[in-house]
Amino acid sequence: MSLGVWLVGGRGSVAVTSIVGAFALRAGLAPPTGCVTELPEFRSSGLAGFGDLVFGGHDPSPIPLTKKAEQLGDAGVVPAALVRALHDDLAAADAEIRPVPDGPDQAITAARLVADLVDFRQRHALDRVVVINVSSTEPAPEPHPAHDTIDALEDALRTGATILPPSALYAYAAFTAGCPFVDFTPSAGARLPALAELARRQGLPHAGHDGKTGETLLKSVLAPMFAHRHLQVRTWSGMNLLGGGDGATLTDPGANAAKSASKQRVLAETLGYQPQGVVRIDYVEDLGDFKTAWDLISFNGFLGTGMRLEFTWHGCDSALAAPLILDLARLTGAAHAAGHTGPLTELAFFFKDPLGDGPHGLADQWQTLTAFAAALGAGPQA
Numbered sequence: 510m511s512l513g514v515w516l517v518g519g520r521g522s523v524a525v526t527s528i529v530g531a532f533a534l535r536a537g538l539a540p541p542t543g544c545v546t547e548l549p550e551f552r553s554s555g556l557a558g559f560g561d562l563v564f565g566g567h568d569p570s571p572i573p574l575t576k577k578a579e580q581l582g583d584a585g586v587v588p589a590a591l592v593r594a595l596h597d598d599l600a601a602a603d604a605e606i607r608p609v610p611d612g613p614d615q616a617i618t619a620a621r622l623v624a625d626l627v628d629f630r631q632r633h634a635l636d637r638v639v640v641i642n643v644s645s646t647e648p649a650p651e652p653h654p655a656h657d658t659i660d661a662l663e664d665a666l667r668t669g670a671t672i673l674p675p676s677a678l679y680a681y682a683a684f685t686a687g688c689p690f691v692d693f694t695p696s697a698g699a700r701l702p703a704l705a706e707l708a709r710r711q712g713l714p715h716a717g718h719d720g721k722t723g724e725t726l727l728k729s730v731l732a733p734m735f736a737h738r739h740l741q742v743r744t745w746s747g748m749n750l751l752g753g754g755d756g757a758t759l760t761d762p763g764a765n766a767a768k769s770a771s772k773q774r775v776l777a778e779t780l781g782y783q784p785q786g787v788v789r790i791d792y793v794e795d796l797g798d799f800k801t802a803w804d805l806i807s808f809n810g811f812l813g814t815g816m817r818l819e820f821t822w823h824g825c826d827s828a829l830a831a832p833l834i835l836d837l838a839r840l841t842g843a844a845h846a847a848g849h850t851g852p853l854t855e856l857a858f859f860f861k862d863p864l865g866d867g868p869h870g871l872a873d874q875w876q877t878l879t880a881f882a883a884a885l886g887a888g889p890q891a
């Protein structure tokens with residue numbers, strides 16, 4: 510199964526690390542460490558192989574993939590020797606990264622996005638294309654009546670109105686072009702009711718939101734521990750420091766608020782209540798593509814005895830996210846091939862703020878995911 514992977518933000522750190530990783534895995538130059546779909550539970554799921562992935566995308570940056578990959582090598586995100594070995598592959602992939610199209614209104618811009626996706630699929634004779642948003646976090650959009658139904662949205666677009674944030678415009682274009690959509694960010698994406706309706710109308714699956722790679726991953730493991738041991742969490746506060754383009758983006762108060770809200774949902778959903786505490790996200794330029802989180806948890810045990818847990822997480826965001834991008838592309842492509850439509854709630858394992866009302870504890874999400882993978886291997890839905 511030839512599978513196109515169209516990356517919104519295709520020259521960013523996460524996208525380039527994903528592309529380098531896929532090429533390295535295809536060439537046998539690196540092990541699949543961090544790729545969930547390479548575990549034994551997924552071997553009969555009918556997933557596209559790494560050699561079947563074809564990359565394209567949009568990005569406003571003029572920096573070629575080869576140069577961005579060299580920068581990531583210099584920063585210790587990917588091995589510099591690997592970048593040199595894959596230079597020709599990266600140069601070829603760079604030809605598929607398009608500038609972000611512009612137009613006099615959003616309807617025309619969307620049409621140009623659709624044309625790029627259809628052209629990519631046809632030129633490479635791809636069975637399907639999955640669009641994955643790995644661009645910068647946006648502030649939450651203001652409510653608008655046109656967001657409620659697809660007919661109202663398309664009527665508004667025909668008037669030349671600007672009513673969709675960029676991530677939602679990409680979701681609209683993806684669904685119009687017949688492509689599943691995955692949002693790895695906390696942006697609006699396909700979350701708007703009108704776009705969810707369009708996905709159903711087009712018979713397409715979609716997944717999101719906000720990839721779970723660090724502090725929230727630990728929350729999804731630790732919060733069920735407290736709940737299952739019947740320990741009362743009084744406060745849970747976290748300080749997140751990150752550099753790179755994502756950190757710089759989150760200096761915007763609106764984007765920061767959207768990200769912080771996404772990181773908090775797991776506690777209330779898992780514990781059954783929201784403990785006191787705050788989440789802070791601060792930009793530290795010197796950290797580059799790495800991030801550090803410090804968390805302080807205070808809790809009560811038997812007879813009200815007060816106790817405390819602290820942890821520090823230091824990781825490379827791009828190296829943590831990139832294998833998940835490959836996982837999500839493969840799983841979503843297989844779900845599309847199997848006839849799944851609407852929100853892929855079974856992929857909650859990968860997200861901070863997942864679609865649907867399923868469990869937020871990582872162990873429960875893992876059981877759901879592996880059952881879904883087994884069903885994919887059983888063939889198309891009836």
